[in-house]
Amino acid sequence: MSETVLYDYWRSSASYRVRIALNSLGESYRSVPVDLLAKAHKQPEHLARNPQGLVPVLDIDGERFTQSLAIIEYLAETRANCGFLPDDAVGRQRVRTLSFAIAMDIHPVCNLGVISHVMANAADGEAARRDWMRKFIGEGLAAFERLLDHPATGRFCHGDTPTMADICLVPQVYNARRWEVDLGACPRLVAIDQNCTEIEAFARAHPDRTPR
Known part of the structure; x- marks a missing residue:
């Protein structure tokens, strides 16, 4: 093999x-x-x-x-x-919606290539990067929090076991904390992130435990 x-x-x-x-x-x-x-x-x-x-x-x-x-x-x-995707079509659609909200809307405007361009065209590159990250991650996660106001939300984004949506959320919350994004208005996603970090598969994937 x-x-x-x-x-x-x-x-x-x-x-x-x-x-x-x-x-x-x-x-x-x-x-x-x-x-x-x-x-x-x-x-x-x-x-x-x-x-x-x-x-x-x-x-x-x-x-x-x-x-x-x-x-x-x-x-x-x-x-x-x-368990990454639910068995039912409606559940799969919801998990994909949550996943795409992060992977296709927040992440692309905050990746290295975009940020490097922003910094290169700003008088103060570091300040521009910080403000950019806080704006787009903060706004994106605030919208994600509203998406979690749904009866299918449980201990995790969809139900009581992790799905692809949680796999997308945890790295984005890591980035939010790295850039000191205010998550005070996002109690659901903060609680879900905490539930995920108590699972070894998530904890072992953390950047601090990853070869560089």
């Missing part, structure tokens, strides 16, 4: 999601750090893995995959009873 390899960056939200998913499944994998700050993701070696120059890249089952949510959905389809 081929080795499972995750090309990873410790602070990458998308990579963090895939680490949680693999840990949740008990999948053994080798982590290969790709240093984004050193621009290793733009080097020919990594571009051969992913022409977008992004992480994560996952080698698994003899295949190579990119895009974190597509990877998680692949795992949901190929690993029995993983």
